[in-house]
Amino acid sequence: MSSLVLQSDFGLDDGAVSAMYGVAVGVDPALRIHDVTHNIPPYDIWEGSYRLAQVLTYWPEGTVFVSVVDPGVGTERLSIVARTSTGHYVVTPDNGTLTHLEAIFGIDEIREIDETRNRRPGSEESYTFHGRDIYAFTGARLASGATSFEAVGPSVDRAALVRLPANPPEREGDQVRGIIDTHDVRYGSLWTSIPRTLFRELGIAHGDRVTVRIHHHGSVVHAAQLTYAHSFAAVEVGESLLYVNSLDRMAIAINRGHYAHAFSLGSGSSWRVTLEAAR
Structure with missing residues (x-):
């Protein structure tokens, strides 16, 4: 079993983060769940991208990260899991969140989340809290070993990954x-x-x-x-x-x-x- 590490722009003033924890524990009560931060400024994908890069390699290979800074929730943007060249996994919307990880560490493979298999049961008509219903649920299944990276869903061409604009040094x-x-x-x-x-x-x-x-x-x-x-x-x-x-x-x-x-x-x-x- 791997650790599950959560990040979001939800803050801690209401129950959103607790709901994500609850979904993950419901997948496997033995999961070790930790946080990067939940104080990403609202909708700030760039900041979320950077904070992942700040901590990634200090966690053991195989650690599963869930990052939810998702102003496009409910749109056609993809839900994905990426495997980095360091052997870590990141569950996130495909909206630029992986920009710094790709530039600094590299990304080996991306898979689209098949929501028919990787979605909290009973949430099929919920369209505004994918962090709880899809990302925390899929991340917990991946970290606990209930599913494999290959079983998450179909492979996605890395060239199609959404990237934030940034000039290299x-x-x-x-x-x-x-x-x-x-x-x-x-x-x-x-x-x-x-x-x-x-x-x-x-x-x-x-x-x-x-x-x-x-x-x-x-x-x-x-x-x-x-x-x-x-x-x-x-x-x-x-x-x-x-x-x-x-x-x-x-x-x-x-x-x-x-x-x-x-x-x-x-x-x-x-x-x-x-x-x-x-x-």
Whole structure:
């Protein structure tokens, strides 16, 4: 039996998440059920995509994730299960939720959920809570071994997968470019898509100064020179820094401050960032 890990934008103010737990336990009372988060901002598929990538490989191979950020519930969008190249499974609507997992880890195979076999009995006329009736139910069956990945439903061409728009990080001359993927929610750091390995190609050492420019819809909205540091303690309280975050990507922060709030900066594919050695 594998663990079942749930994520949604439902919050914890009502019984939606509890209902998903109940359906899963009804499939198998011995299931181990855990959470990524249920505080994804409402309808924010991009954020849901990123948070899956943040945690995926810290869970054992075979773990089943259920991610429900589904503003298109009741439409023709597909319900799918993906097997990642790391050997994990993700049950989700096909609406872009797999964007970061595919880009960072790879996806080997996708199957459409056959709802005639993988749907909570008695829910056939319910069209607004697929997180409970289809995704939690299918995820629990998969994690408990009541069904196999192959039995979930027919294979789907990976080329047809819905992807959110995102430019891959790149180097051009003495500069590396990426996007602000997300914020460190509580502390306001800007987590970029630029891998440490790409940044290292610039030859910048710890203690060196780095010029950061942030563009929004093509215009520079913020620029600064920061110290490239091992950690927050390497700079004074209130001082900004560039560092490598827990996902081995470059991040920007203020020691004991909130960078995103301080400079009114957002996240997503429209927020571009460039890094280069300060001159």
